[in-house]
Amino acid sequence: MVLWSDILSIRALNRPIFNFFVDNCVIKVGNGIRIRFWLDRWCGGLCLKSSFPLLFNLSSDKEGSLNHYFARKSSSSAWNLPHRRELYSWELAEEVRLNALLSSAPTLCLDREDCQVWCTDSVSSFSVSALYSHNSSLLGPHLKVSNFVWNSSLPLRVSFFSWLAWKSRIKCSDFLLKIGILDSNTSPLCHFCNSELETASQVLLHYPFSWSIWSAVVEEWGLHWCIPNSVDGLLSWWMSGKFHNFDRLIWRAIPLIVLWSIWKLRNECVFSNAQPTSSGLLELIKFRSVVWLKASIKDFPYSVDDLVFN
Structure with a gap:
């Protein structure tokens, strides 16, 4: 019963x-x-x-x-x-x-x-x-995105944060206001620009600094794009990339690493008054990519220099 x-x-x-x-x-x-x-x-x-x-x-x-x-x-x-x-x-x-x-x-x-x-x-x-x-079978394309997010080559915290970003559940100002964590008098504006509402897509994708990071990463792969409207759209587009062998493993890891890195930098700016620089963040993204992938993928053929300079 x-x-x-x-x-x-x-x-x-x-x-x-x-x-x-x-x-x-x-x-x-x-x-x-x-x-x-x-x-x-x-x-x-x-x-x-x-x-x-x-x-x-x-x-x-x-x-x-x-x-x-x-x-x-x-x-x-x-x-x-x-x-x-x-x-x-x-x-x-x-x-x-x-x-x-x-x-x-x-x-x-x-x-x-x-x-x-x-x-x-x-x-x-x-x-x-x-x-x-x-x-x-009922999940359709959402199942593919979910499998994409839970990337076994990356630390679990990175995949978990990417899943939260995909589901629009990261704790931006608008989210904290909705659940009552922030006082109603608190400004919901982005801590980067102080001019737009701080949302997941605004911080991670559309803020000019974030957009410049994504554009630089995509251009290094010889591709051109129009940035999607949401994290879900970003991941769906990223899954369409056609690469093989180790290049495919790198390509699938990059968007999750970029999402994680931008959010980490956002927190450092909010809580430690850090000053964001695009060159510094791009180097950090490359470094994290090679360190995490070499630690989890057997016989990974690329060195730190390979990813940073090529």
Whole structure:
């Protein structure tokens, strides 16, 4: 009971996962007391309400249990379906179709309770891997960005910060004001320029100093670009780069290192009154790249000088 109550609680938190459970569970008929004739999937995995909406709307017992419907049968094959009024001729055809379906429906087993069972086209038991695969399929391009962010070649703190930036959850002034950390009288303007609202995209991408860093990095790879509107757009564009072998590993690490380095410099300017210089930050980005990648990638062929000067 605790397990199913936890699964039902998912409905409010993640509707697609809840629907995955609902769509792949069918009810094994026992005594029919807990099964709702119209609303539950007990007859061949079908919900009669969805399959016969006209008859459901006319039913005078929409919530009735399967046990009650069985008790009203006049014979083993004659179902007594209560309606609010007499059926018209075109509605009788639907009732004939419903009775044809019910003729092959499971019968009651009075000494056994109704129960839910897992049933899909390929497997007869639930697996966590099936749920994970289903949930991943719903993420679409977001799954690719997520895999891109969690780069095993970099320190975990760098990937975690990049994930926060991607989700617009870094603690800029606008975020701290929203959650009540900063007093409402505190200025939400950028600590770099004191003229625009400090947001993740403004600090990390669009502030002129930040833009110059990104442009210098991209130009060193012989590319031209128009800076994206958000961190999500930046990472999506960066994933489109076509490189091979170790160059690809470097390329995939660079945006995360740049994001981390710009934010670290922002904090130093805010809390230690540091003065930002683009040349100094670019050298630091290159140094971090080679040190972190050489420490995590076996047989990494480039030296510090290779990355700094070439």
